[in-house]
Each structure stands twice: as C-alpha cells, then as structure tokens.
Amino acid sequence: xxxxxxxxxxxxxxxxxxxxxxxxxxxxxxxxxxxxxxxxxxxxxxxxxxxxxxxxxxxxxxxxxxxxxxxxxxxxxxxxxxxxxxxxxxxxxxxxxxxxxxxxxxxxxxxxxxxxxxxxxxxxxxxxxxxxxxxxxxxxxxxxxxxxxxxxxxxxxxxxxxxxxxxxxxxxxxxxxxxxxxxxxxxxxxxxxxxxxxxxxxxxxxxxxxxxxxxxxxxxxxxxxxxxxxxxxxxxxxxxxxxxxxxxxxxxxxxxxxxxxxxxxxxxxxxxxxxxxxxxxxxxxxxxxxxxxxxxxxxxxxxxxxxxxxxxxxxxxxxxxxxxxxxxxxxxxxxxxxxxxxxxxxxxxxxxxxxxxxxxxxxxxxxxxxxxxxxxxxxxxxxxxxxxxxxxxxxxxxxxxxxxxxxxxxxxxxxxxxxxxxxxxxxxxxxxxxxxxxxxxxxxxxxxxxxxxxxxxxxxxxxxxxxxxxxxxxxxxxxxxxxxxx
Ligand code: NAD
Numbered sequence: 001x002x003x004x005x006x007x008x009x010x011x012x013x014x015x016x017x018x019x020x021x022x023x024x025x026x027x028x029x030x031x032x033x034x035x036x037x038x039x040x041x042x043x044x045x046x047x048x049x050x051x052x053x054x055x056x057x058x059x060x061x062x063x064x065x066x067x068x069x070x071x072x073x074x075x076x077x078x079x080x081x082x083x084x085x086x087x088x089x090x091x092x093x094x095x096x097x098x099x100x101x102x103x104x105x106x107x108x109x110x111x112x113x114x115x116x117x118x119x120x121x122x123x124x125x126x127x128x129x130x131x132x133x134x135x136x137x138x139x140x141x142x143x144x145x146x147x148x149x150x151x152x153x154x155x156x157x158x159x160x161x162x163x164x165x166x167x168x169x170x171x172x173x174x175x176x177x178x179x180x181x182x183x184x185x186x187x188x189x190x191x192x193x194x195x196x197x198x199x200x201x202x203x204x205x206x207x208x209x210x211x212x213x214x215x216x217x218x219x220x221x222x223x224x225x226x227x228x229x230x231x232x233x234x235x236x237x238x239x240x241x242x243x244x245x246x247x248x249x250x251x252x253x254x255x256x257x258x259x260x261x262x263x264x265x266x267x268x269x270x271x272x273x274x275x276x277x278x279x280x281x282x283x284x285x286x287x288x289x290x291x292x293x294x295x296x297x298x299x300x301x302x303x304x305x306x307x308x309x310x311x312x313x314x315x316x317x318x319x320x321x322x323x324x325x326x327x328x329x330x331x332x333x334x335x336x337x338x339x340x341x342x343x344x345x346x347x348x349x350x351x352x353x354x355x356x357x358x359x360x361x362x363x364x365x366x367x368x369x370x371x372x373x374x375x376x377x378x379x380x381x382x383x384x385x386x387x388x389x390x391x392x393x394x395x396x397x398x399x400x401x402x403x404x405x406x407x408x409x410x411x412x413x414x415x416x417x418x419x420x421x422x423x424x425x426x427x428x429x430x431x432x433x434x435x436x437x438x439x440x441x442x443x444x445x446x447x448x449x450x451x452x453x454x455x456x457x458x459x460x461x462x463x464x465x466x467x468x469x470x471x472x473x474x475x476x477x478x479x480x481x482x483x484x485x486x
Pocket of ligand 1: 151152153154155160178179180181209210211212215216217220231232233234236237239240253254255256257287288289390392418458462463
C-alpha cells in the first residue's frame, strides 16, 4: 500500500496523531493509498517552516535565480510525466487522454508562464509637483505577500493547485498547500520534484486532510498566514471567508457555477455540438467552467437536442489506461449520490429524459466504481433545482428561447456568474450579447480556450478577485509606494 505523507520543511512526515485516511480510486472503489492526516501540530509546523523560508535564502533570492528554479520545477514535472498521469488518473479515474493533454502539461506550464511573466512586469512611478518647486518622485515596489495558504479541489488537482502555487512562488511567496482529501497524490509527487529542483526547504509545504476540524480549517484560521487562495464550492468559500476575517487575511476565491451555453439558430451546428459535448461531459461534467444549462434558439432546438443525444450516447466509459476511453467516473460514491439525487429531482419535476438518467451497467472489475450515465433533460421549468443549482456531474438541461433579450435574462437569472459560451456566426450579435452576460469568462464559438495571461475568475457568488496573468499579481504580491522628496 502506498503511503502519502505530509511535506513540511523539505521532509516527508507522518502525523503525530497517527491518523490516516484512505485514498480511493473511484473507478473501481479500490483503496490505492493510505494518507497521513495533518493535525494542528503539522499545520503549525508547515506554517512556521514557510515563514522561516521567507526569512531565509528564498526571501532574498534574485528574481532571475527564482525563475530558473521554477523552470526546473516545470521541467521536473514533465520529466516524470507518466508518474504524474498515473497518480492523477488513479485518484480521479479520469481517462489518460485527459490527464496527459490537460492536467499534467498545464500543471507544468503554470510554473513556466508565471516565471516568464513576473520577470517582465513594470511598476508605476509618478513625479509630483510640490510648493517649493522641487517636487517629489513616487515609485512602487512589488513585494511578496508572505505565506499563502492554498486550498484546492479535486476536479483538476494538479492543474488548479499549480495555477495558484506557480504565481505564488513566482512572486516570491512561500506556500502551504491543502489538496483535496479525494486527490492527495499529485501535490505530494510535486513535493519530490520541488526537492529535486532545489527549491529551498519550507517554500512548498503540503498538509493532508479534510475541511472542518481538520487541516483545511486549521490552515485557513492560522494567524501565521498572509493570504488564502481557494478553489471549491461557494458554501466552503463562506466558511473560509469567516475564518479569514479573524486575522483580516485577504482571499482569492474561485467558486462554483451554473454555467450556460447559448446557441443561436445561425450557429455552426457542428462546432456548437463539438464544443457543448466537451463543456457538458469533459471530466465527467466536473469542470467548474462546464455547462449545465443550454439555451437553443427555437428553430435549431430539435436538431441540437438530437445531435447532443447522439454525442452523449457515443461516449466510451471505462478504465483510465484504455486508449478508447473518454469518459470516467465521478470522484466518489458520495458525489455520485449527490448527482443521482438531482437525477431523481429531474424525474419528479417531470423532465423529459432525452438520454441517461441513471447508473450504467459496468463490467465486473468496475462495478464498485462511482459511475453515472451522461444525461440530458428537456422540459423543466427554470425554477427546478436541476436548472438552478450546481450539480457538478455529466448532465445538462436544454431549453428553447426566442429572442436575445429573453436568453440574456435566462442566463443571468442565477446567483452564480462564472462562465458562459455563446455560439453564433453573427459577429455583431456576439459582441452585443457577450458583455451583457453576468460572468467572469465568456467564450464565443469555443469553450475552455485559455490564454494564461488573461483574467480568470467569477462574478457574483462564483468568486472574489481575478487570477491569471498580471491580475494574479494583485493577490500574490503587495505594492509599497516610496515617495522621495527632491
Ligand atoms: P470543496 O469546497 O468541497 O472542497 C475544496 C477544498 O476545500 C478541499 O481541499 C476541502 O478539503 C477544503 N475545505 C472544505 N471545507 C473547508 C473548510 N471549512 N475550511 C477549509 N477548507 C475546507 O470543493 P470540491 O468538491 O473539492 O470541488 C468542487 C467545487 O469546486 C465545485 O463547486 C466547483 O464549481 C468548484 N470549482 C471552481 C473552480 C473555479 O475556478 N471557479 C474550479 C474548480 C472547481
């Protein structure tokens, strides 16, 4: 049995309490590793190690030197590519094709991109006039914020964690990472890469455990941290914000969504189907940016539903290593129960089940896995919980619409505001509609096309702040203004 330990001050450590929990492969229910849960003692040690690192060589290291080390981390991940792919697939059950095209290469790129970016960021300066005629110069210096607590989810474990750790380290901070209890593997493997790359001890620390009354809460309440970056559910965001308020620690939040796709009758239907297939079913529907509501202009409605149904029914479920497989399980039995409870609500609310709606028949070796059928509904009212609440599963509801004004109001009628996709060949319409959608990210004729220099984050209850490109610097560093009287 593999042992997954905490990583503190450059060393792999067990927890003093001796408490462990199982890491389960959701494809077949097998326990793949025993994880050592961090208690208050380990979290204290990790935060102390990170603070010590800020006062050690890391805190005074030249930017160019730091960037070289981060490049080594990126190279180190790629050098152990197959191990990372295996670790991610065992923890999540996701197909190898997905982990090897998205999770791991993007995870490595997150170190490279932010290292390149930080090298080239100017700061502002202003000359001011003064009554004595001599004036003064102001210039800003950018400093690391300090110790950043990174709390990560399970859906894209390495990618979303390094999306925070990359810019945090590039800006000169030290981090304490709390990976999801469902996916502890790749954060721990990354610790080995950090040591191999020569990242000084205490700069990257990992504490394993759960949220309340466990490592997540101990970390986010800790007085020794200087910022919290969190990706996960909106209600967890509320709990973390309360914790952060005690020490007035700044937060950066990437939260839940109930994202819509809008398909106009003039859309290129092949592209719209291909994009919507990905946005609904990629990673078994467990992508924060994924689509759970589809609005199709009435003349195209029947054809769109028919073609999305054909697409859903052609998905191939199975074991992650099988090259033909493009659809995995959901993350856990608990999450499967949540998704299936919405399948039940849809039935009770009178949905027309276009396809799916239940649990698939799997071969004996996968019968203990957390599998659910890809599912499409039509015919629900907008007030159904299925249309209002985030399900985070491989499913969507499709509804017809008749006008631009109507669809804009349907898309915006939610407390969430993360992402949207608009499909149309009419350029003026695209420019007209996209800015009216209350979301942080809107794609036109695409989905999940990401330039890492662009702002990333959610509006309304989908997030606080923007990460990505220079925007992340607002959170991961602090500006001091120096005013010099001449
Ligand atoms: P989650 O909120 O249950 O857990 C996320 C992390 O928070 C885990 O590490 C968990 O242990 C920790 N945690 C839970 N309670 C805590 C507490 N009280 N204090 C401190 N830490 C706590 O989310 P999840 O189920 O892992 O991920 C799925 C959710 O994440 C979905 O809602 C999805 O939309 C969202 N998400 C958002 C984005 C985005 O960019 N906006 C990206 C990916 C996922």
